[in-house]
Amino acid sequence: MDTKSRRQTRQRQAILEELRARRCHPTASELFQAVRGRLPSISLGTVYRNLEVLAETGQVVRMRDGGAETRFDGNPLPHAHIYCTSCEQLVDLDVVVPELAQLTGAEVVGFLITSHHVTLHGICDTCRNLLRNQES
Amino acid sequence: MDTKSRRQTRQRQAILEELRARRCHPTASELFQAVRGRLPSISLGTVYRNLEVLAETGQVVRMRDGGAETRFDGNPLPHAHIYCTSCEQLVDLDVVVPELAQLTGAEVVGFLITSHHVTLHGICDTCRNLLRNQES
DNA sequence: CTCAGTGCAAACGATTTGCAGGGCC
DNA sequence: GGCCCTGCAAATCGTTTGCACTGAG
Numbered sequence: 319m320d321t322k323s324r325r326q327t328r329q330r331q332a333i334l335e336e337l338r339a340r341r342c343h344p345t346a347s348e349l350f351q352a353v354r355g356r357l358p359s360i361s362l363g364t365v366y367r368n369l370e371v372l373a374e375t376g377q378v379v380r381m382r383d384g385g386a387e388t389r390f391d392g393n394p395l396p397h398a399h400i401y402c403t404s405c406e407q408l409v410d411l412d413v414v415v416p417e418l419a420q421l422t423g424a425e426v427v428g429f430l431i432t433s434h435h436v437t438l439h440g441i442c443d444t445c446r447n448l449l450r451n452q453e454s
Numbered sequence: 455m456d457t458k459s460r461r462q463t464r465q466r467q468a469i470l471e472e473l474r475a476r477r478c479h480p481t482a483s484e485l486f487q488a489v490r491g492r493l494p495s496i497s498l499g500t501v502y503r504n505l506e507v508l509a510e511t512g513q514v515v516r517m518r519d520g521g522a523e524t525r526f527d528g529n530p531l532p533h534a535h536i537y538c539t540s541c542e543q544l545v546d547l548d549v550v551v552p553e554l555a556q557l558t559g560a561e562v563v564g565f566l567i568t569s570h571h572v573t574l575h576g577i578c579d580t581c582r583n584l585l586r587n588q589e590s
Numbered sequence: 591c592t593c594a595g596t597g598c599a600a601a602c603g604a605t606t607t608g609c610a611g612g613g614c615c
Numbered sequence: 616g617g618c619c620c621t622g623c624a625a626a627t628c629g630t631t632t633g634c635a636c637t638g639a640g
Contacts, residue, residue, distance in 0.1 A: 325614050325619055346605080361622045366605060368620090382518035383571055386630085387604065400565055413562055417553035421574065426549055429536055431576040435519055438557065440567040461594055461639050482630080497597045502630060504595090522605080523629065 324375070330368045332356050334377060337392035342410040343399070345387040383408070383437040396422060398436035404445035413438070460511070466504045468492050470513060473528035478546040479535070481523040519544075519573040532558065534572035540581035549574070 336352045337344065344352070350365045369390055372378035381389040383401060389408065391399075396419060397412040415436065424431050441449070472488045473480065480488070486501045505526055508514035517525040519537060525544065527535075532555060533548040551572065560567050577585070 323615090323619075327614070327620060329621070359622075361624095363606080363623075364621055367607095370606095400562070402565075403568065409565070411563065415557070415562075417556070420553070421551070426536070426551075426574060426576075427547065428579045429538075429545070429574070429576050430582060431574050432539065433575045435573045435575065437571045438562060438565070438567050439569045439571065440562075440565050443564045446566060459594075459640090463595060463639070465596075495597075497599095499598075499631080500596055506631095507595095 324371065329353070329357060329360055329364050330371070332360075333365060333368050334372060334392065337378060337390060340392075341412070343381055343389040343391050343408060345389055347387070349390065379435070381408075381435075381437075396433065398438055400438050400440065400442075402442040402445055403439050404441050404449070407442075409442060460507065465489070465493060465496055465500050466507070468496070469501060469504050470508060470528065473514065473526060476528075477548075479517055479525040479527050479544060481525055483523070485526065515571075517544075517571070517573075519571075532569065534574055536574050536576065536578075538578040538581055539575050540577050540585070543578075545578060 332353045333349060336349060336356075340352075346365050346369055347362065349369070350360070350362045353360055353365065369378060369380075373380050373390075377392070377394070379391040379393075381391055381399065383399070385406070385408075391412075393412050395412075396414075398415050398418065400409040400411060400413060401407070402409060418434055418436060421431055421434055468489045469485060472485060472492075476488075482501050482505055483498065485505070486496070486498045489496055489501065505514060505516075509516050509526075513528075513530070515527040515529075517527055517535065519535070521542075521544075527548075529548050531548075531550075534551050534554065536545040536547060536549060537543070538545060554570055554572060557567055557570055
């Protein structure tokens with residue numbers, strides 16, 4: 319399967335640590351800015367290449383819902399994401415949905431489920447209040 | 455909210471029909487090729503613009519999981535998608551997960567859920583058999 | 591008539607990649 | 616040492632957009 323040998327470089331480690339240190343879901347570019355604080359000479363290309371490797375090894379999850387840029391999630395536990403369709407933003411909050419936990423390991427239409435990527439769409443508190451006030 | 459007036463053009467109708475006519479989840483480009491059969495002079499830009507409008511009005515759903523290209527889904531009923539991590543392909547099959555149906559309308563951490571985007575990751579039948587045979 | 595929609599082509603922007611070193615293991 | 620990884624910059628490519636024209640209502 320994945321027998322490629324991987325090296326533990328300062329860059330790769332810094333990227334992973336920086337991602338895990340935040341509860342939000344940064345873009346490659348945001349992560350690049352953050353890691354730059356430690357390794358000023360790191361390049362954006364390196365960030366992309368490492369996120370690719372980290373995603374392959376399952377240490378990081380790619381998120382493509384929502385906007386144009388791919389976001390990354392360093393939370394290894396299964397969870398769902400929330401997207402507000404009104405302010406068009408991803409909420410920086412990981413939600414555990416018990417109903418979904420049961421899915422992993424289950425077999426669906428001859429398909430062995432290993433994980434799930436879930437994004438709940440809805441209206442956040444702030445936007446709900448805004449909309450309510452506009453209705454006057 | 456959405457008070458913009460929309461016109462019913464041949465192009466928009468053809469795109470929607472072509473998308474609904476298939477059970478798979480085509481990319482904008484694939485849809486472009488398909489619609490070309492009927493409207494040879496349609497442009498890719500028009501396909502994108504219409505998919506944008508159709509997504510806004512909820513007649514079509516954007517899917518960003520998986521590969522680089524956005525895929526589109528004309529199935530209006532809530533359902534989940536399946537992605538095989540081995541052959542790295544989206545399975546052309548919409549799955550209804552009863553556990554998820556309950557989520558819509560529910561309130562999660564002060565968030566009013568209106569819909570969900572779910573992709574189950576796993577190993578498809580074909581790949582499972584392939585892997586099994588390699589283990590000899 | 592009006593103005594949303596279209597075709598075309600150029601522009602954009604996130605991501606990828608080729609190349610010449612650099613440094614883990 | 617080998618070769619995976621890096622920095623840099625150019626290349627890619629899905630998607631968006633400006634413009635003048637067309638056609639739906």
